[in-house]
Every structure is written in C-alpha cells, then in structure tokens.
Amino acid sequence: MTALVAAPMSAGGADANAPTDDLTQVELVWIEKRTEHWIRFGRDVGEQILDRRRRIVFFAPGAVFALVRWASNDYGTIFSRLDIVRAVRSGEAFQTHPTVMPGGAILLRANGWPDVERVLQIIDAVEAVGIDPVDAAPDHWRHVHNRLAAGETPRAYTLARHRAFGMRREIGV
Numbered sequence: 001m002t003a004l005v006a007a008p009m010s011a012g013g014a015d016a017n018a019p020t021d022d023l024t025q026v027e028l029v030w031i032e033k034r035t036e037h038w039i040r041f042g043r044d045v046g047e048q049i050l051d052r053r054r055r056i057v058f059f060a061p062g063a064v065f066a067l068v069r070w071a072s073n074d075y076g077t078i079f080s081r082l083d084i085v086r087a088v089r090s091g092e093a094f095q096t097h098p099t100v101m102p103g104g105a106i107l108l109r110a111n112g113w114p115d116v117e118r119v120l121q122i123i124d125a126v127e128a129v130g131i132d133p134v135d136a137a138p139d140h141w142r143h144v145h146n147r148l149a150a151g152e153t154p155r156a157y158t159l160a161r162h163r164a165f166g167m168r169r170e171i172g173v
Helices: 113-128 138-149 159-171
Strands: 024-031 035-041 046-049 054-059 064-073 076-086 095-097 100-111
Touching: 035 113, 064 113, 076 113, 076 138, 100 113, 100 138, 113 138, 138 159
Parallel strands: none
Antiparallel strands: 024 035, 024 054, 024 100, 035 064, 046 054, 064 076, 076 100, 095 100
16 A cells, blocks of 8 residues: 655645545546546645556645546547536535545536537636636636536636635635
8 A cells, every 4th residue: 555645735725734534535547548537737735656557636625626537449539527626524515526535516517528628728718817726716617617508608717806706715705
C-alpha cells in the first residue's frame, strides 16, 4: 500500500488539516489513447499512487475541482464527460459519481465531446481574465450547466462578478 502524500492547501475553502476520513477521493486512470481521467483544475491535498496507470487524489471538504473522463476504442471516442464538483463535508448530502468517493455536490455536468470542449473553453475564458476557476463562484458553474442544458450561451464570468461573489462571501450571504 502506498502512503498518502499530503501537500499544503491554499485558499479556496478547503482545509489542509482535514481528517483523512473527511477527504473526497478521486481515482484517476491514464491508459494512453484508451481511458484518460484527469483533473482540469482543483487544489488537491494529497495523492496516492496505486500503480503506473492509476492514482488517487484527495480533496478537502469545500474544495472545487473539475474532473474530465474520456475513453475510446479502435473506432474513436466512445465517452467524454466533464464534471465540476464540490467536495462535501461528512454528513452533508451529495450526489454519487463514478470514481469519486463518497461523491460530491455536482455543480456542472457536460456529456459528449462538443459539450466538454465548450466547458473547457469556458474554463479557459475564466482563466484568461485572471481568475483561478477554483475560486470562481459555485453559482457560476451551475449557471453554465443550466444554460448549456437549455441550449443557450452562458454569461461570461467577469472580474466584476468575481468581486461581487467575494463581497457576498465576506458578509456570509
């Protein structure tokens, strides 16, 4: 058994000293050009390497991360999905999710490569204005999910929206 390698956690609502039992575990698999799972953004607090193709990353309660899962066969892509998830605290309600234990609060779900690619572009746009997607308002990711599900264009996440989210967070709203 490989030991958990912990790394300090910075801002973003997650606690680096959270008990291991309270951590959300995400199993990642990388079999080149067959099955590829990766974290697009997120601040993990540790990692456990299982073998050369599999590892588990750990997220503290409250941490937000984007998990991308992709698979193909000899004929091309057969599955692609992107989920933006908030790690939950012990006893908090959550949705189950493949490869995420125990599960999490799903803020956004995109299925199929066209939708996944669109969400990746939206994440890139958030980064382009100088905001780490981890720090973006969770409501923004819900908004993006709902707009894409309705076939509409989501509003851009701007510095002004981010400042407003920070102010609401400061006063506890």
